[in-house]
Amino acid sequence: AQSVAQPEDQVNVAEGNPLTVKCTYSVSGNPYLFWYVQYPNRGLQFLLKYITGDNLVKGSYGFEAEFNKSQTSFHLKKPSALVSDSALYFCAAFSGSARQLTFGSGTQLTVLP
Amino acid sequence: NAGVTQTPKFRVLKTGQSMTLLCAQDMNHEYMYWYRQDPGMGLRLIHYSVGEGTTAKGEVPDGYNVSRLKKQNFLLGLESAAPSQTSVYFCASSYLRNEKLFFGSGTQLSVL
Secondary structure, X not given: OOEEEOOOOEEEEEOOXXXXXXXEEEOOOOEEXXXXXXXXXXXXXXXXXXXXOOOEEEOHHHOEEEEEOOOOEEEEEEOOXXXXXXXXXXXXXXXXXXXOOEEOOOEEEEEEO | OOOEEEEOOEEEEOOOOOEEEEEEEOOOOXXXXXXXXXXXXXXXXXXXXXXXXXXXXXXXXXXXXXEOOOOOEEEEEEOOOOHHHOEEEEEEEEOOOOOOOEEOOOEEEEEO
């Protein structure tokens, strides 16, 4: 069975500092990995995805994610956080043989001015 | 393009009542999905469809039914609502199974 873990319910960071939102996954076979962001009272929006290739994936709004196969992790990063980055972030995964995408429980990111 | 549109945005039901949530997409996507979002549990897949006329069960299908009579529409029905179905419901669509999902803005449902 697939699973996605986001070990931190809440991450606080000061504006201008680097941010990391953690994600680990468990899927059989090669993983497809995604990050989505949710602003209050809105649906989820796609940020970036990893399917194959370079371990560092660049996405929207200056976000990037690093795929680490040995640690089965796909952490979301940004070099310099903005107050407007404050939102709920979801990691998601599935393998090629799976029928559905599995989401993590979400991490609330708060960027403090 | 409107993308993915969900109606209604809010609804309050009494236990035992029925209702239908409508999802429409104008991107000609084959795949459509219904998720529910509950605090601390992320998104859980209720039902999905891989094309017009097809439906399949997701992780939490009990108490829900779906239909995809037209490619652009995916309906989620609750025949006899229960308080445990109080949640925020999201519809999503994608062109391929492993491509990014496009989400609607959600339906806040309360069952009293």
